[in-house]
Amino acid sequence: MADxxxxxxxxxxxxxxxVGTAYVALFNYxxxxxxxxxxxLRIEDTDRExxxxxxxxxxxxxxxxxxxxxxxxPDVGGPFGPYRQSERFEIYRKHAERLLAxxxxxxxxxxxxxxxxxxxxxxxxxxxxxLGYDGHCRAIAQGDGRRRREAGEPHVIRLxxxxxxxxxxxxxxxxxxxxxxxxxxxxxxxxxxxxPTYHLANVVDDHLMGITHVIRAEEWISSLPKHAQxxxxxxxxxxxxxxxxxxxxxxxxxxxxxxxxxxxxxYRRAGYLxxxxxxxxxxxxxxxxxxxxxxxLEEFIASFELSxxxxxGPVFDLxxxxxxxxxxxxxxxxxQLLERLRGDxxxxxxxxxxxxxxxxxxxxxxxxxxxxxxxxxxxxxxDAEARAKLVAKRRTAAQTAQALDRLLEExxxxxxxxxxxxxxxxxxxxxxxxxWKTSDLFMPxxxxxxxxxxxxxxxxxxxxxxKEICRRRLRRAxxxxxxxxxxxxxxxxxxxxxxx
Ligand code: GLU
Numbered sequence: 452m453a454d455x456x457x458x459x460x461x462x463x464x465x466x467x468x469x470v471g472t473a474y475v476a477l478f479n480y481x482x483x484x485x486x487x488x489x490x491x492l493r494i495e496d497t498d499r500e501x502x503x504x505x506x507x508x509x510x511x512x513x514x515x516x517x518x519x520x521x522x523x524x525p526d527v528g529g530p531f532g533p534y535r536q537s538e539r540f541e542i543y544r545k546h547a548e549r550l551l552a553x554x555x556x557x558x559x560x561x562x563x564x565x566x567x568x569x570x571x572x573x574x575x576x577x578x579x580x581x582l583g584y585d586g587h588c589r590a591i592a593q594g595d596g597r598r599r600r601e602a603g604e605p606h607v608i609r610l611x612x613x614x615x616x617x618x619x620x621x622x623x624x625x626x627x628x629x630x631x632x633x634x635x636x637x638x639x640x641x642x643x644x645x646x647p648t649y650h651l652a653n654v655v656d657d658h659l660m661g662i663t664h665v666i667r668a669e670e671w672i673s674s675l676p677k678h679a680q681x682x683x684x685x686x687x688x689x690x691x692x693x694x695x696x697x698x699x700x701x702x703x704x705x706x707x708x709x710x711x712x713x714x715x716x717x718y719r720r721a722g723y724l725x726x727x728x729x730x731x732x733x734x735x736x737x738x739x740x741x742x743x744x745x746x747x748l749e750e751f752i753a754s755f756e757l758s759x760x761x762x763x764g765p766v767f768d769l770x771x772x773x774x775x776x777x778x779x780x781x782x783x784x785x786x787q788l789l790e791r792l793r794g795d796x797x798x799x800x801x802x803x804x805x806x807x808x809x810x811x812x813x814x815x816x817x818x819x820x821x822x823x824x825x826x827x828x829x830x831x832x833x834d835a836e837a838r839a840k841l842v843a844k845r846r847t848a849a850q851t852a853q854a855l856d857r858l859l860e861e862x863x864x865x866x867x868x869x870x871x872x873x874x875x876x877x878x879x880x881x882x883x884x885x886x887w888k889t890s891d892l893f894m895p896x897x898x899x900x901x902x903x904x905x906x907x908x909x910x911x912x913x914x915x916x917x918k919e920i921c922r923r924r925l926r927r928a929x930x931x932x933x934x935x936x937x938x939x940x941x942x943x944x945x946x947x948x949x950x951x
Contacts, residue, residue: 455486455487455488455489455661455663456482456483456486456487456488456489456663456664457483457488457489457490457491457660457661457662457663457664458479458480458482458483458488458489458490458491458662458663458664458666459479459490459491459492459493459657459660459662459665460472460475460476460479460490460491460492460493460667461493461494461495461653461656461667462492462494462495462510463494463495463496463497463498463501463502463649464494464496464502464503464504464506464507464510465498465501465502465503465506466506466867467506467509467713467714467715467716467867467918467919468506468509468510468512468513468514468714468715468716469713469714469715470698470706470712470713470714470715470718470732470767471668471698471706471713472510472513472514472715473513473514473517473519473715473728473729473732474668474695474698474732474735475666475667475668475695476514476517476519477517477519477729477732477733478666478695478736478737478755478757478760479664479666480519480520480521481733481748481751481752481755482664482666482755482757483522484752485752485753485755488663489522489523490519490520490521490522491521491522491523491524491529491534491660491662492514492521492523492524492525492534493524493525493534493535493536493656493660494507494510494524494525494534494535494536494537495536495649495652495653496535496536496537497536497537497646497647497648497649497652498649499537499646502537503867505867505868506867507525509715509716509867511526513715513716513719516715516719516725517715517725517728517729518725518726518729518748519729523660531659531660531661536647536652536656539652539656540645540646540647542655542659543641543647543651543652543655544641544645544647546651546655546685547608547640547641547647547651549685550608550610550640550681550684550685551593551596551608553684554593554611555610555611555680555684556608556609556610556611556640556684557588557589557591557593557596557608557609557611558588558591558596558599558600558606558607558608558609559584559587559588559606559607559608559609559637559639560588560591560599560604560605560606561584561587561588565587566584569584569585583635583636583637584609584636584637586614586637588609589611589637605643606643607639607640607641607642607643608639608640608641609637609638609639609640610637610638610640610650610677610680610681610684611637612632612635612636612637612638612676612677612680613632613680614632614633615632615633616632617629617630617631617632618630618632618635618675618676618679618680620675620676620678620679620689620692621691621692622672622675622692622693622694623664623691623692623693623757623758624693624694624695624758624760624762625694625762628672628675630675630676632676635676635677638650638677649674650674650677650678650681651681653678654678654681654682654685655685657690658682658685658687662690663690663691664690664691664693664757665690665691665692665693666693666695666757667693667694667695668694668695668697669694669695669696669697670697670705671694672694675692693757693760695736695760696735696736696760696761696762696763696765698735698765698767699765699766699767700766700767701766701767701768703766706767708860708864708922709860709926711767711769712769712919712922712923714918714919714922716917716918716919717919717920717922717923719795720795720796720917720919720920721829721919721920721923722776722791722792722795722796723772723773723776724776724779724780724791726747726748726779727772727775727776727778727779727780728772728776729748729751730744730745730746730747730748730751730775730779731771731772731775733746733748733751734765735765735766735767736760736761736762736765737751737754737755737759737760737761738761739751739754744775745775745778796827797827801826801915804915805823805826805915806819808823808907808908808911808912808915809822809823809907812907825900825901825902825903825906825916826915826916830927831901831902831924831927832902833898833902833931834902836904837898837902837903837904838898838931840894840895840898840904841895841898841899841928841931841932842895842932842935843887843891843892843894843895844888844890844891844894845888845891846891848932848933848935849932849933851895851932852928852929852932852933854881854885854887854892854895855895855896855899855925855928855929855932856929857881857885858877858878858881858892858896858925859922859925859926859929862877862878862880862881863877863878863918863921863922863925864922865877866918869913869914869917869918870914871908871910871911871913871914872910874910874913874914875910878892878893878896878910893909895928896909896925897909897912898928899924899925899927899928900912900913900916900920900921900924900925901916
């Protein structure tokens with residue numbers, strides 16, 4: 452293993468840039484810096500359907516904003532070839548061939564129908580564990596397997612997990628972790644379309660890129676036995692594994708977007724300072740001294756000792772982050788504060804977008820302030836008229852809440868290109884699919900995101916507000932609607948039957 456410490460983050464570009472990515476990046480970055488090593492950014496886009504360039508660029512931007520810079524990556528290059536997995540498929544294929552030749556992996560020709568029947572039978576027999584592959588194709592002789600592959604028979608390549616005993620892997624923070632091999636599935640390494648899965652690509656790249664410390668979130672522990680067996684099968688020494696504790700909501704559940712904003716874009720848009728966010732994230736596992744919570748990135752790096760990360764279930768307490776952010780704001784001089792404001796919330800770019808929508812609608816320049824208020828404030832207050840219109844015509848508050856919730860979580864949230872045409876299309880097809888009149892749905896959405904019943908064109912307004920603010924306000928509207936008293940009589944329109 453190389454002497455120089457090399458760490459990495461390996462995000463999959465399949466959504467908005469996640470606060471968990473920043474958290475893991477910070478600890479990897481600090482460990483590399485502390486040891487004079489390198490921190491690498493690798494884009495794990497093996498899931499071709501869910502990966503998108505828009506998501507990738509948001510990851511770059513969010514990390515730049517935070518000031519966490521990488522030494523090698525898809526945009527800056529480095530000595531190990533491309534740092535985007537979709538450009539490295541040939542490498543994974545060759546490595547899979549190596550495993551096949553060594554008998555550590557095997558081709559599996561089972562059809563979808565057989566696998567489904569197998570799952571069904573396992574379900575019926577109530578197999579308590581390992582609802583996984585039964586190893587049917589392991590019995591095929593190597594030569595036969597090769598011939599069938601050469602003849603073009605569709606297949607995947609699976610890892611031949613040992614069928615007995617345990618896989619023991621050391622984790623820097625948790626000591627020896629033991630996994631019963633019979634409970635670990637024969638993982639697919641290469642899919643039938645020739646694409647690698649996360650497990651193969653991740654292990655091959657960590658090895659080839661000379662990663663010395665794999666520092667990642669706790670949720671990957673279940674992959675460890677597979678990874679350890681892959682290292683063994685290739686005859687490679689494994690890196691140090693260190694699984695950081697998961698970020699948790701205040702109720703201790705895994706951090707989730709229904710309870711906390713998880714997109715870094717939100718924190719930026721709402722005006723959290725990157726240095727405050729980093730300080731807060733560092734506290735989720737690190738204490739510089741018992742009575743000290745505020746420290747700079749430099750101080751964190753200087754004091755950081757990976758093996759002393761605490762596992763005590765850190766809590767992502769938004770209130771605390773906000774309090775801390777206030778302290779950081781007060782440390783800035785007024786001119787510095789002005790500069791921060793000009794950076795995002797009142798940047799010329801943003802003002803121009805808002806002005807474009809206000810242009811036709813104001814008579815004096817000062818009207819702008821009142822008219823455009825909702826483009827700048829964080830939380831909205833609904834006035835009585837707006838509150839009544841938050842409930843859709845012909846629906847109850849509960850039905851409206853349910854629709855807004857689904858529209859947000861299952862539809863709008865999936866949009867990575869936040870453009871008027873896409874927003875409109877998404878909302879219209881939601882209406883089609885759910886039997887809603889568009890006007891019935893658009894009004895509550897309008898009120899939710901602006902606090903008003905009359906606004907500039909809805910989709911353009913939503914674009915300018917940005918996905919994060921719309922998301923936050925729609926969530927708040929759902930909560931408000933859920934908190935409204937159930938209608939007493941037969942009426943459905945909230946204006947009449949909800950108590951404001
Ligand atoms: N691609 C994985 C992710 O999305 C990487 C996990 C790891 O660090 O091994 O987080």
